[in-house]
Amino acid sequence: MRPVTDRDSAEWWERAARHEFVVQRCDSCGTLRFPARAYCHRCRTGRWHWQPIGPTGRVESWIVSHQPFLAGVTEPYVVVMVRLADAPECVMYGNWDRREPPVAGQAVQAVFTVVDEELSLINWRPLE
Numbered sequence: 001m002r003p004v005t006d007r008d009s010a011e012w013w014e015r016a017a018r019h020e021f022v023v024q025r026c027d028s029c030g031t032l033r034f035p036a037r038a039y040c041h042r043c044r045t046g047r048w049h050w051q052p053i054g055p056t057g058r059v060e061s062w063i064v065s066h067q068p069f070l071a072g073v074t075e076p077y078v079v080v081m082v083r084l085a086d087a088p089e090c091v092m093y094g095n096w097d098r099r100e101p102p103v104a105g106q107a108v109q110a111v112f113t114v115v116d117e118e119l120s121l122i123n124w125r126p127l128e
């Protein structure tokens with residue numbers, strides 16, 4: 001199963017495939033946002049650019065999935081919700097990259113997991 005992209009998210013996935021860790025920055029008010037969308041939720045303008053940020057954050061929550069949604073993934077597996085250090089209004093989800101469970105508030109870093117030339121996924125592991 002591959003992520004379904006749309007007009008707003010397609011370029012984000014292309015950048016992730018090049019291992020660029022980016023969010024959107026509003027050209028008008030500077031608000032950082034993720035996931036990608038066409039208009040700023042603060043000032044409603046449509047001008048923005050991709051902003052590289054540090055690939056770190058803190059675990060805010062997680063789930064343990066016992067459902068085999070993905071072929072080749074061994075359940076149970078953990079999906080974490082990470083609040084980004086450089087963009088505290090933004091959270092990002094990804095698979096947990098360690099055997100030991102995450103801890104609330106734990107400092108983490110993103111790791112790009114290459115699926116193929118056109119797709120890399122962002123997973124999370126403890127900050128080293």
Ligand SMILES: [Zn+2]
Pocket residue numbers: 026027028029030031040041042043044045
């Ligand atoms: Zn704005």
